[in-house]
Each structure stands twice: as structure tokens, then as C-alpha cells.
Amino acid sequence: MPIRWDVREHLSLGWFVVRWLLMIAPVAVLIGSSVAFFLWLLAEATQTRWAHPELVFGLPLAGIFIVWCYHSMGSTAGGGNNLVMEQIHQPGAGIPKRMMPLVLFATVITHLFGGSAGREGTAVQMGGSIAQVFSRPFRLSEEDTRILLTCGVAAGFGAVFGTPLAGAIFALEVLAVGKMRYEALIPCLMASVLGDLVCTAWGIGHTQYQIVAPELHIDAAVAHVSLVLAAKVMLASILFGLAGFLFAEITHALSGLFKKYVTRYWLRPVIGAVVVLGISFLLGTRDYLGLGVGSASGDGISIVNAFSGVGVTPWSWWWKLLLTAITLSSGFKGGEVTPLFFVGATLGAALAGVLGVPVDLLAGIGFIAVFAGATNTPLACTLMGVELFGAQYLEYFAIACFLSYLFSGHSSIYLSQQIAAPKG
Amino acid sequence: MPIRWDVREHLSLGWFVVRWLLMIAPVAVLIGSSVAFFLWLLAEATQTRWAHPELVFGLPLAGIFIVWCYHSMGSTAGGGNNLVMEQIHQPGAGIPKRMMPLVLFATVITHLFGGSAGREGTAVQMGGSIAQVFSRPFRLSEEDTRILLTCGVAAGFGAVFGTPLAGAIFALEVLAVGKMRYEALIPCLMASVLGDLVCTAWGIGHTQYQIVAPELHIDAAVAHVSLVLAAKVMLASILFGLAGFLFAEITHALSGLFKKYVTRYWLRPVIGAVVVLGISFLLGTRDYLGLGVGSASGDGISIVNAFSGVGVTPWSWWWKLLLTAITLSSGFKGGEVTPLFFVGATLGAALAGVLGVPVDLLAGIGFIAVFAGATNTPLACTLMGVELFGAQYLEYFAIACFLSYLFSGHSSIYLSQQIAAPKG
Structure with missing residues (x-):
């Protein structure tokens, strides 16, 4: 029967999975662990502020310290989530390594002194920054660098909220309004599932909500x-x-x-x-x-x-x-x-x-x-x-x-x- | 504060929802009802074949009848699902009205005499064919015709399996491999939810599956x-x-x-x-x-x-x-x-x-x-x-x-x- 089957196509698809699994494993382990550390620090900061309400008076000074850090040693890290997205759209100078510690500690300080803020931006930026570090040793093409950075976003998001599937789809969906492309679908899911697993393995739990109605x-x-x-x-x-x-x-x-x-x-x-x-x-x-x-x-x-x-x-x-x-x-x-x-x-x-x-x-x-x-x-x-x-x-x-x-x-x-x- | 708010943008978004809700309501009611009729006929045909196993000997004759119908009066209806997708990609001559009764009865006959086949193709084609009928009285632009036909697919699929969200996403996702566009997102969800509601309102139930593990x-x-x-x-x-x-x-x-x-x-x-x-x-x-x-x-x-x-x-x-x-x-x-x-x-x-x-x-x-x-x-x-x-x-x-x-x-x-x- 004249079935069109090119075995090389399926071998190449198999290699795609194995290759990305091997590349993503270390990246996701690092991102999941960093997010676990971040969530732990964040919980400590929140508890500390609740125990010492007078900390909020330090908010103006904390703010000066944060913007001074970014101003004096931030390089392009101040671009934040937007920089991560730009580097996915069009890989250029890359996401600086320093983005990861900067955003981590700046966020924890913001929370310790009572700024009103969240955490997904931090997780996404840590994810992007960690993923970027691997793009050189892996010698990735521009297309693969985009996929790897998207995976960093997926892993960070999936781990910080304990929602791996949402993390993977968020990373694909957030790039452009009204369109989703699937090139990074499977690497992103692997990254966010692994990132979430590692974060949970560190003993970090997520708040449980319930809708009963x-x-x-x-x-x-x-x-x-x-x-x-x-x-x-x-x-x-x-x-x-x-x-x-x-x-x-x-x-x-x-x-x-x-x-x-x-x-x-x-x-x-x-x-x-x-x-x-x-x-x-x-x-x-x-x-x-x-x-x-x-x-x-x-x-x-x-x-x-x-x-x-x-x-x-x-x-x-x-x-x-x-x-x-x-x-x-x-x-x-x-x-x-x-x-x-x-x-x-x-x-x-x-x-x-x-x-x-x-x-x-x-x-x-x-x-x-x-x-x-x-x-x-x-x-x-x-x-x-x-x-x-x-x-x-x-x-x-x-x-x-x-x-x-x-x-x-x-x-x-x-x-x-x-x-x-x-x-x- | 210089907030960029153009009230006309939000009025136009509101009108988008109202307009599509008004257009989709009759389409979805018709599709949901047709799918209900189809599912009822299909269940009758299956029960009849089980009660009269000798019916399978009529399968060759039934096949001749089906292909003769399509050959002699099918026009382009034989294109089936592919025709529906082509008309969404590039609205042209349209989906013929006759596709709906043809595919409905041909499918029921196939099942009555023991052909091995499914039902989503039938539902999708009925949906597309019914939606097409409305594109002229609604005087739709080419872009809106594409959306309406996609809604027909969504409503047919959502109703036939009792899965409205899957129906809506299927209709968007099936058009192209590796990409999804969102123009029809909300009309499709409205169509498939309504189609499923109407189908269920006719007393049609869906098989319940359970994974307990x-x-x-x-x-x-x-x-x-x-x-x-x-x-x-x-x-x-x-x-x-x-x-x-x-x-x-x-x-x-x-x-x-x-x-x-x-x-x-x-x-x-x-x-x-x-x-x-x-x-x-x-x-x-x-x-x-x-x-x-x-x-x-x-x-x-x-x-x-x-x-x-x-x-x-x-x-x-x-x-x-x-x-x-x-x-x-x-x-x-x-x-x-x-x-x-x-x-x-x-x-x-x-x-x-x-x-x-x-x-x-x-x-x-x-x-x-x-x-x-x-x-x-x-x-x-x-x-x-x-x-x-x-x-x-x-x-x-x-x-x-x-x-x-x-x-x-x-x-x-x-x-x-x-x-x-x-x-x-």
C-alpha cells in the first residue's frame, strides 16, 4: 500500500523531544529551585513584615536602594518582563545574568517593606535570565534560543503558581495578542512540568483555593x-x-x-x-x-x-x-x-x-x-x-x-x- | 491623569459581542437541533442494527445508494469537511445547502447497515452548511463569513460530543497546524455553548465516561x-x-x-x-x-x-x-x-x-x-x-x-x- 512514511521524519521528531528534554532538564531544575528559594524568601519577608509592622516606614529608603541598584548595576535588567519578551521576539543582546539576583532581591525587599506587588514578573524574569545563560553552551540557533527563553518563562510561571499547564500556555500566548504558535509547545510543557516538580520537591506548597458554590x-x-x-x-x-x-x-x-x-x-x-x-x-x-x-x-x-x-x-x-x-x-x-x-x-x-x-x-x-x-x-x-x-x-x-x-x-x-x- | 481611553473602542467591542450573539443565536439553535435529531437517528439506527443483525448484508447496496446520491445530486457536497475548511480559509462558492441533509442521511444509512464510521464529520458539515445559509441574509463581509462558518464547526462539534469548550477550540485549532488565531474565539464559544445547550434541551444525553484509577x-x-x-x-x-x-x-x-x-x-x-x-x-x-x-x-x-x-x-x-x-x-x-x-x-x-x-x-x-x-x-x-x-x-x-x-x-x-x- 503506498503509504507515505518517511522514517527519518519520525526519528527527527523523536530526536526533537530527546534533545529538548536533555537541554531543558538542567534549566528547569535551576529555575524550579530558584523559584522555590524566591517563594521561601517571600513568605519569610511577608511574615517578618506582619510581625514588625513598623518595617513599612522603611519603604521609601528600600525604594531608593532598589532603584539605585538597578541604576548603578542594572545594565538592561530594568527592562524586566518586556526585555524577556523582546529577546524572544528578536534575540539580540540577550537577557543579562544579573537580572536574576537583582529582581529576586528587589522583589523580596519590596515585599519586606510593604510595597504592593506580585511575584510572576520575578519568576518570569528569573526563568528568562537562567534560560539565557544556557543558550551559549548549548550553541543554539536563533530559533532555538527563542524556544529556550520561552521555556524559561513557562518554567518560572508554572513553578511560581504551581500551575504547569497554565505556565506553558501562558508563555506561548503572552507573546502576541490574538495568535498562538506551537513551535515551543512541547518544550514549554516539559519545562513547566519539571520546574513545578522541582519547586514542589523543595517543600514549597501553594495556597489551596476552593470553589464549592x-x-x-x-x-x-x-x-x-x-x-x-x-x-x-x-x-x-x-x-x-x-x-x-x-x-x-x-x-x-x-x-x-x-x-x-x-x-x-x-x-x-x-x-x-x-x-x-x-x-x-x-x-x-x-x-x-x-x-x-x-x-x-x-x-x-x-x-x-x-x-x-x-x-x-x-x-x-x-x-x-x-x-x-x-x-x-x-x-x-x-x-x-x-x-x-x-x-x-x-x-x-x-x-x-x-x-x-x-x-x-x-x-x-x-x-x-x-x-x-x-x-x-x-x-x-x-x-x-x-x-x-x-x-x-x-x-x-x-x-x-x-x-x-x-x-x-x-x-x-x-x-x-x-x-x-x-x-x- | 493621561489615561488612553477611547470610549468608542469599548462600545465597538460591546457591539461585537451583541452583534455576534444575535447572529449566532438562530444559527446555533438550528445546529443544536439538527445535531440532536442526528444523534437520535443514529441511536435508532444502531439499536435497529443490533436488533436485526442481518441488516449488515445490505451494506453493499446501501453504499451504492449513498455514492449514487452524492454523484447525482451532491454538487460539491462530497468535499465534506475539507470543503468546509476551504470555505473558511478562502470563502468562495460556499457550502451547498444540500450538504446538510445528504451527510445526515448518508451517515445514518452507513451506521444502519454496519459501516464503521463516526459522527463528528457529519456534525461539522451540518454546522458549516447551516451557518453558510445565514451568511447571505446577514450580508456578511468575507472576514465575517469566515467567522460564521468557524462558528458552525464549533457548534456542530460542541453539540455532537457535549463538549462546548473543546468544540470552540477545535474549530479554531483545526484550520492550520501549529498556529491558532483568536478572531473567532468569542463567537465560537458562544456558538458551541448554545449549540450544546439546545442539543441537550432536546433530551439528548451523552455517554458518561469515568477515569477513577x-x-x-x-x-x-x-x-x-x-x-x-x-x-x-x-x-x-x-x-x-x-x-x-x-x-x-x-x-x-x-x-x-x-x-x-x-x-x-x-x-x-x-x-x-x-x-x-x-x-x-x-x-x-x-x-x-x-x-x-x-x-x-x-x-x-x-x-x-x-x-x-x-x-x-x-x-x-x-x-x-x-x-x-x-x-x-x-x-x-x-x-x-x-x-x-x-x-x-x-x-x-x-x-x-x-x-x-x-x-x-x-x-x-x-x-x-x-x-x-x-x-x-x-x-x-x-x-x-x-x-x-x-x-x-x-x-x-x-x-x-x-x-x-x-x-x-x-x-x-x-x-x-x-x-x-x-x-x-
């Missing part, structure tokens, strides 16, 4: 869509998308203002710190400082508590959004994603009562959907929803992430994200 | 990857990919042989039918005829039984693959996907003992992975795994579907699928 009486493994609930989720998702849009635009606008009007670079984080602390004192809570996964008192406003609505006010999402935008645009370091989780979960919790949706369900949906909008990664966020909350509300996750992606418009927290296809 | 003692909502199990799944997935490759290549090769050596078109299904029946009689089982989800005796070889390994022989996958390739290439109608589920589930069940993997787990993984390989839709199949089997083994689903996608090489059951990026 007993009011809905759903016992199917994956709930069938109800039109009424879907309509409510769609309404909420428009707001989730707008929140993502707002976060990206305010951050960019503030960065611009700081650069334009505060010419002394070391003064920017001082102003940022004073404003962040001032708003916190006016609000009478420190729950918007730091990562926000938990809160010092246990019953404060936090991502975990948003799932039961504890402590959430109608404007919690806005204050976290604003404080994070100020923190990051004034020169502090850290990611945007965990604050986006906070914004989404508290906005979801606040909308739950208005819309008549179980609070844990809408908090969980907001958690992933605001992130999907701000980063333009709807599929990664849908999968993250499954990895964090299980599959029961999968269809709603998809509806929310896709719509939020649409309604964030052509904004993005990543300025180096390309627009491959216009939305709408 | 009690041997693994996993109680997490999403299992952490174990390296040993991942390695076993990777090995199996290479074979799943090769099975997908084999199915595509044998079907194409047989089609070529039939066209070249059997110049009387009506003789092709006669030969096909005789060979299919002959092999069945030699094997002493009719379990490879028809859809294969269940079996006449209840304890025969079937997709459902593969999850407990009942009846599965080491070569079950091969016989189903061969009989389906012969059935479809000789002119009978139906889809390829349910037979691919059968091939994957029985191959997985056969490998489970050898590899020491729980049989339900590897049957479920094979179910989605062979399909991922043969159609080059790894993300849709990963999501389908979650929609059918729950999220507990999500990471393994992804590993299997991605690897099978790689190892099917540049083959595809759809000749009109474009290759956007080479694999490996």
Missing part, C-alpha cells in the same frame, strides 16, 4: 452551562476586562508621569512609597500592602478571604489596583499577576451579592479573568482556573476569560506584547 | 505529575501519535487506490462493504462495525468497555482503524473522530497492562490523544479530556495530546488543513 447544587464533574448564570458571568466579565484595562493603563500612565516630572530617579520610589503608605493610613488598613494572598490578622482583606467575601468592600479592588500601580510604576519590583488576582477576586466578591452569584464562584472567576484581560492570555487563564479550582466551572471560566480578554481592549501590562490580530 | 490513590482535584507515570504516558503517546498518523495515511492511500483502480464509482462501496464484512466475519465479531461507543452484547469490544479493558485484544485498535479507513475511503459517510476514540481507547487499554498504568486512565488518555494526533488539535483534545473525564489527570492529558500531536508528523485526516508551522 453549594447554592448551585451541581454534582457533575463539569457543570452544564445555565443561561442565567452565564449571562451574569458575562456581565461581570465585562467589568473584569475593564479592570484589567484600567490596571494596565494606570500603570503605564503613572510610569510616564514619574519619568516626566520626577527627574531625580531615586526620588520616584520615595514619592511612590509615601503615597502608598499615606493611602493605607487613610484607609486604615495595611491589607493592600504586600502580596495580598493572606492578611496579617487572618480576617483582613485578602485573596483567600475574598472566596468567602470576608472583609471585602465594594472598592477593595480599586485600592489594590491603585496601590500596585503606584508601587510598580515608581520603581519597586515584583509581578503584577498576584495583585491582579486580588483585584479580580475582590471585585468578583463585591459583585457576587449584586448579581446573585455564589461569592466563591465569582471571586474565583474574577481571580483568573482580570488577569486574562490585563495580559491577553485567555486560554492560559482558563486552564489556570482548572488547575487552581478544579473543572466543575470550566465553561464559566472560559466564558469569563474570553470576554475579559475582549474587553481589556488593546491594552496590556506588557508593552512588548505584539498585536497579531485586532480584537472585535 | 483507584490504584493511584490521588485525591487532589488536579493530580501533581509523577515522573514515572509521565514517562509511561509519554511512551504510550508516541504510539498514540503513530496510530493517528497511520489512520490518516491509510485512509488517504485507500482513497487513492479506489479512485485509481476502481473506475466505476458505485463499485467502490461494494468492494469496501464486502471487505469490511469479510474481515468482520473472519474476526468473528461485529463489534468493529458502526459507531463503537457501545456493543450489541454489552460485553463486546467498545469504547465504554475499553475503560475496564473488557473484550479488548492487543489488535482491537488496528481492526477498528482498518475497517474505518476502508468504510470511509470507499464512499460511505460519517466522521472519523469516534472511531479514533475507539482506536485510542482500545490501544490505551492494551498498553495499560504492559506499562503498568491503570486501564481506565490509559484508555481515557488514548481516547483523546489519538484524535489529537490525527487532527492536529492538541489543545482542543486536552480540554475535551477535562470536559469528558474531569480535571484530575489534566497534566497527563496535556502531555499525551501534545506528544501525540508531535508524533503524528505532518499527517492529518483533513487534507485542507494548512501547515502554519512545521513540527519539531
